[in-house]
Amino acid sequence: MAKHPVHPTATQVLDLLVETLARHSTISMHDERELRGLHPRVSKVARGADIVRQGDRPNVSIMVVSGMLARYHTAPNGDHQYLSLHIAGDLPDLQSLFLGVMDHSVCALNEAQVATFPHSQILALVKRAPSASLALWRHSLIDAAIFRQAITSKGGGAVARVAHLFCEQFTRARAVGTVSGWSCPFPLSQTQIGRVVGLSLPTIHRATQSLRKEHCAEVQSGTLRILNWRRLCKQAHFDPIYLHADLAERD
Amino acid sequence: MAKHPVHPTATQVLDLLVETLARHSTISMHDERELRGLHPRVSKVARGADIVRQGDRPNVSIMVVSGMLARYHTAPNGDHQYLSLHIAGDLPDLQSLFLGVMDHSVCALNEAQVATFPHSQILALVKRAPSASLALWRHSLIDAAIFRQAITSKGGGAVARVAHLFCEQFTRARAVGTVSGWSCPFPLSQTQIGRVVGLSLPTIHRATQSLRKEHCAEVQSGTLRILNWRRLCKQAHFDPIYLHADLAERD
DNA sequence: CGGCACGTTGAAGTGACTCAATTCGCGTGG
DNA sequence: CCACGCGAATTGAGTCACTTCAACGTGCCG
Numbered sequence: 001m002a003k004h005p006v007h008p009t010a011t012q013v014l015d016l017l018v019e020t021l022a023r024h025s026t027i028s029m030h031d032e033r034e035l036r037g038l039h040p041r042v043s044k045v046a047r048g049a050d051i052v053r054q055g056d057r058p059n060v061s062i063m064v065v066s067g068m069l070a071r072y073h074t075a076p077n078g079d080h081q082y083l084s085l086h087i088a089g090d091l092p093d094l095q096s097l098f099l100g101v102m103d104h105s106v107c108a109l110n111e112a113q114v115a116t117f118p119h120s121q122i123l124a125l126v127k128r129a130p131s132a133s134l135a136l137w138r139h140s141l142i143d144a145a146i147f148r149q150a151i152t153s154k155g156g157g158a159v160a161r162v163a164h165l166f167c168e169q170f171t172r173a174r175a176v177g178t179v180s181g182w183s184c185p186f187p188l189s190q191t192q193i194g195r196v197v198g199l200s201l202p203t204i205h206r207a208t209q210s211l212r213k214e215h216c217a218e219v220q221s222g223t224l225r226i227l228n229w230r231r232l233c234k235q236a237h238f239d240p241i242y243l244h245a246d247l248a249e250r251d
Numbered sequence: 252m253a254k255h256p257v258h259p260t261a262t263q264v265l266d267l268l269v270e271t272l273a274r275h276s277t278i279s280m281h282d283e284r285e286l287r288g289l290h291p292r293v294s295k296v297a298r299g300a301d302i303v304r305q306g307d308r309p310n311v312s313i314m315v316v317s318g319m320l321a322r323y324h325t326a327p328n329g330d331h332q333y334l335s336l337h338i339a340g341d342l343p344d345l346q347s348l349f350l351g352v353m354d355h356s357v358c359a360l361n362e363a364q365v366a367t368f369p370h371s372q373i374l375a376l377v378k379r380a381p382s383a384s385l386a387l388w389r390h391s392l393i394d395a396a397i398f399r400q401a402i403t404s405k406g407g408g409a410v411a412r413v414a415h416l417f418c419e420q421f422t423r424a425r426a427v428g429t430v431s432g433w434s435c436p437f438p439l440s441q442t443q444i445g446r447v448v449g450l451s452l453p454t455i456h457r458a459t460q461s462l463r464k465e466h467c468a469e470v471q472s473g474t475l476r477i478l479n480w481r482r483l484c485k486q487a488h489f490d491p492i493y494l495h496a497d498l499a500e501r502d
Numbered sequence: 503c504g505g506c507a508c509g510t511t512g513a514a515g516t517g518a519c520t521c522a523a524t525t526c527g528c529g530t531g532g
Numbered sequence: 533c534c535a536c537g538c539g540a541a542t543t544g545a546g547t548c549a550c551t552t553c554a555a556c557g558t559g560c561c562g
Contacts, residue, residue: 055492073403076488081403095396098389103396103493130381137388138349144395145346145354151401152324152332155449158518189540198405200519205542237327241306242354409550440508451551456510 008065013040013115017063020089023175024142024244025135034129038122040115045108051093052106058096060116064088067112068187071104072195082196084146085109085169087185089176094140097122110187110222142244149242154198156237161197162207163236166217170226171240186224211235259316264291264366268314271340274426275393275495276386285380289373291366296320296359302344303357309347311367315339318363319438322355323446333447335397336360336420338436340427345391348373361438361473393495400493405449407488412448413458414487417468421477422491437475462486 014036021027027035042065045051052058054074069086071093083104086092092106097119108114126133146168153164173184188196194204212218216232218225226232265287272278278286293316296302303309305325320337322344334355337343343357348370359365377384397419404415417437424435439447445455463469467483469476477483 071399073399075403075406079406081406083399083402095392098385098392099396099495101492101495103495104399126381126385130377130384133381133384133388134349134377137384137391140388140395141346141349141391144391144398145350147395147398147402148322148324148334148355151334151398151405151449152326154402154405155326155330155332191540198402201541202520202543203518209542241352244350244352244354442508452509453511453552454550460510 008042008113008115010040010042013042013063013065014038016065016089017115020063020091020176021132021135021139025138027135028131031129031132031135034125035132038117038125040117042113042115045112045114047108047110047112050105050107051114052096052102054102054105056096056102057100058093058102059119061091061094061097061119061122062106063115063117064090064092065113065115068109068185069106069112069114070109070192070196071106073104080195081198082192083150084143085188085196087173087176088178091136091139094136094143109192145242145244158197158199158203158207159210160236161199162193162204163211163216163232164238165193165197166211166224166226167233167236167238167240168243170224171243171245175243175245182226182229183223185222186219187222188219259293259364259366261291261293264293264314264316265289267316267340268366271314271342271427272383272386272390274340276389278386279382282380282383282386285376286383289368289376291368293364293366296363296365298359298361298363301356301358302365303347303353305353305356307347307353308351309344309353310370312342312345312348312370312373313357314366314368315341315343316364316366319360319436320357320363320365321360321443321447322357324355331446332449333443334401335394336439336447338424338427339429342387342390345387345394360443396493396495409448409450409454409458410461411487412450413444413455414462414467414483415489416444416448417462417475417477418484418487418489418491419494421475422494422496426494426496433477433480434474436473437470438473439470 018027018032018035021035040063045067051062051069064086066088069090069092071083071086072080073083075081084092093102096102153161156164169186170179170184173179178184190204190208191201193208194201197204208219211232214231215227216235217227269278269283269286291314296318302313302320315337317339320341320343322334322337323331324334326332335343344353347353404412407415420437421430421435424430429435441455441459442452444459445452448455459470462483465482466478467486468478
């Protein structure tokens with residue numbers, strides 16, 4: 001599985017979409033047929049580039065095909081506070097479908113490929129395959145659950161916050177199949193980790209160092225490697241319930 | 252407008268629901284007719300009582316009719332971290348419709364009245380009036396936007412966080428019409444304010460005192476009174492864009 | 503009157519921040 | 533091929549805001 005498929009076809013993109021939704025929702029034959037009727041446009045995004053900006057009124061929604069994106073707020077002093085990280089299959093700005101104006105921005109953390117779906121097509125899909133739209137709704141609810149967890153995580157110390165970030169990322173990477181052994185992609189510098197968990201660079205450094213010394217986890221050249229999952233989870237007070245990774249229990 | 256209607260009829264409850272959704276979405280005649288076909292059950296909840304608990308698998312969703320509710324996480328040490336506050340018209344656990352198991356709890360901050368809607372009825376509604384379900388979806392997206400804002404707010408100092416809470420609550424209260432002059436209901440003790448913004452009691456005390464001394468806002472016997480809206484917003488770095496209170500711009 | 507919840511205030515401790523200096527890895531141009 | 537420069541990681545010193553702990557006031561309800 002190449003990190004950057006040379007030129008993903010529409011079919012591959014739609015595969016990814018269906019696969020993502022099927023991970024937590026039941027997708028009927030009819031739903032799948034309608035989903036495959038969408039016409040995504042795939043484009044490449046440079047590392048650090050913005051895809052959507054606060055205040056925009058997009059008329060498309062995007063899906064991550066490869067690479068990693070981040071949503072962020074811009075603080076009054078100009079700093080960036082990252083709100084969430086997004087990997088293949090994620091739909092980071094699905095909300096723009098219903099909330100006219102963006103209340104945050106989306107940028108690429110490394111070179112990434114994104115698929116864009118016109119809102120008009122999605123809205124048409126909603127009419128023709130309502131149960132497929134419920135899958136999208138559920139997807140956005142899980143998204144919200146992750147934000148709630150982020151609020152609480154700020155209660156713990158620096159090590160706990162970083163450890164929690166590692167746990168969440170590894171768990172989500174495992175779900176989409178981008179892990180190999182105990183490693184998964186993690187293209188963030190320490191400065192960027194600081195923007196995610198809301199701590200300063202020196203603090204992040206000490207926290208990551210502590211986690212490496214205690215053989216919990218380490219980051220090296222864009223990869224996160226788990227050294228001791230059990231211990232890492234304990235440091236993080238990680239309880240994956242909020243990721244709602246279990247299969248749907250209703251239809 | 253009594254704080255606790257003696258015994259709200261189903262009609263009044265459905266009025267509130269339609270009114271709430273119409274605030275940000277276009278509700279067609281057909282949608283409204285279908286919404287009014289729901290059969291809510293109204294019940295009274297004692298101050299401090301839990302309505303749903305983490306780990307539950309509810310088969311109903313609730314709407315606040317009067318009073319104030321809070322969603323909260325329970326920290327490893329037993330502390331409660333409030334995630335959001337909810338007033339009349341809010342649907343705090345709409346997510347339970349699609350996410351089987353609750354990842355947080357909901358409790359009443361004062362004596363409150365809540366309406367319960369069976370999931371089965373809502374799902375039936377979704378089938379019969381898809382566009383009404385889009386209004387519910389949008390509602391849950393605004394909910395998520397508030398969580399995102401909460402993450403960023405933790406960046407500022409104690410005074411800024413408390414001020415931001417005051418701004419948000421007053422703005423939302425104004426939207427549902429529970430303000431009178433520059434006052435709105437706010438039944439939280441300083442300890443509870445601490446649970447919302449993630450600070451200790453003494454810090455909250457000093458922050459509220461500072462806001463009163465600077466004639467920004469004050470809390471008195473369950474009421475929040477704005478003394479100087481402009482100055483309060485400045486202290487809070489409050490930008491209401493994330494509340495998406497503007498009317499819907501698409502159908 | 504006694505208990506209790508909440509508000510008020512002070513003193514001491516601690517964790518993270520800012521600021522700053524140094525090192526390392528790596529690509530680039532002389 | 534080496535010097536340079538840049539981004540990132542590393543480390544230390546001093547400061548500040550919030551925490552914890554503790555004590556006391558105050559109003560209300562039994």
